[in-house]
Amino acid sequence: MTPVSELISVRHTDLYLGGSWQPASDAQRIEVQDPATGEVIATVASASVQDGLAAVDAASEAFRPWAGRAPRERSEILREAFQLILRDREKLAELMVRENGKPLVEARGEVTYAAEFFRWFSEEAVRNIGSVSIAPSGANRILVEHQPIGVSVLVTPWNFPAAMATRKIGPALAAGCTVVLKPASETPLTALAIADLLEQAGVPKGVVNVIPSKRSSEVVKAMLKDPRVRKLSFTGSTEVGRILLAQAAENVISCSMELGGNAPFIVLDDADLDAALEGAMIAKMRNTGQSCIAANRFYADARVAEKFADMLAKSMGALPLGSGLDANVKVGPVINDPARQKMLGLVQEAAGHGARLLTGGKSPDGPGYFVPPTVLSGVPPEEHILKEEIFGPIAPIVTFRDVDQAIEYANKTDRGLASYVYTRDLAKGLRVAEAIESGMVGLNRGFISDPAAPFGGVKQSGVGREGSHEGLLEFLETKYIATNW
Secondary structure (H helix, E strand, O other): OOOHHHHOOOOOOOEEEOOEEEOOOOOOEEEEEOOOOOOEEEEEEOOOHHHHHHHHHHHHHHHHHHHOOOHHHHHHHHHHHHHHHHHOHHHHHHHHHHHHOOOHHHHHHHHHHHHHHHHHHHHHOOOOOOEEEEOOOOOOEEEEEEEEOOEEEEEOOOOOOOHHHHHHHHHHHHHOOOEEEEOOOOOHHHHHHHHHHHHHHOOOOOOEEEOOOOOHHHHHHHHHHOOOEEEEEEEOOHHHHHHHHHHHHOOOOEEEEEOOOOEEEEEOOOOOHHHHHHHHHHHHHHHHHOOOOOEEEEEEEOOOHHHHHHHHHHHHHOOOEOOOOOOOOOEOOOOOHHHHHHHHHHHHHHHHOOOEEEEOOOOOOOOOOOOOOEEEEOOOOOOHHHOOOOOOOEEEEEEEOOHHHHHHHHHOOOEEOEEEEEOOOHHHHHHHHHHOOOOEEEEOOOOOOOOOOOEOOEEOOEEOOEOHHHHHHOOEEEEEEEEOO
């Protein structure tokens, strides 16, 4: 096993401020654990409020020069960062397994996906296109251009430590913004490694600043009070998102919020059950179910529900559980013990209310934070587990009578990030997809993420979109100029 110190490109575990690596101002540090063993694998600097404001200082000073760079120059730097991430794919993947727990094959996939955001936005950097038109009265021309919004605070979660960072840094830098990235304290090592690669790619000092902190709420709140900060991009829980939106409102800061999900997975009576099973295994089990777009609730037509449940239980129950560094393992640990206890409590509660446990449901003995793949059938439609974002390898299945009831069940939540529908009838599937209240729908597909697609939700699952051209626009302000010639 490679020592963690050798997995970080230049072995940096301090804050990245203004183009230099620095300890926290009060010397505090964060212990980073391997969730497969509970072992502390490294410590990193834990930013103070003073450090957060110093990062804003650096980003503010670097903003005008970076915004003034030719779009092609910004594009080429992002393209170089894309190449460097792919060069270090194996080291980054193993690093993520160590601090996050995901299986190595999935970590490799995430590194490739993360790199693609730098490639995509390297291409979008030169497509900040405005418009010119004549006012309907003929009195003047209407010129519209898009300018970089300014210093941007980026707050990312632990479940996809590489991709969530690049999905925000990419468009911000392409637009001409400078950033302060506050990664999750559970998985800061990947973010620091990406900062190192961006420096190697030629990102100027102060354009990207990375400040892990175990005092996240204090540090982010202080940065949002700074009038130089004009953008907040956050991925995380709806509960924290509400707090940050309220704090950002004080200075009327533009917000992009990718918040919690509660994705329904609907299997209609005419679905190809083999295809539905394949999609369910992807939508449910990617990253051990720790994904905001993971299938959280399964709804199966009563005519196929029992067969589908048995198929899903057999497939999930056969997945090997263990350390993600083992090439044979398909299910890694969950992030920590509180998360594990919450999941197992939801399973026990549902089983106590009449749900049938088909597989899993009990943690294995030994070290690490493991939850076995678990399937529950016959779950009552009002059960608590259906209202919670499980964020783990647990699949509760509810039966429904007809399509209208399936749509009713799917929409009975204040979240609306992703959803999944399986049917052989494309017209019916499209009608259901349009009726479901979610920002994204996988129609006969269990994997929907793509840097070229707009990623985001409706209702309390978020504001704004990431990826696609819309992701670039999130970091731009529209300016209208009225003139004649």
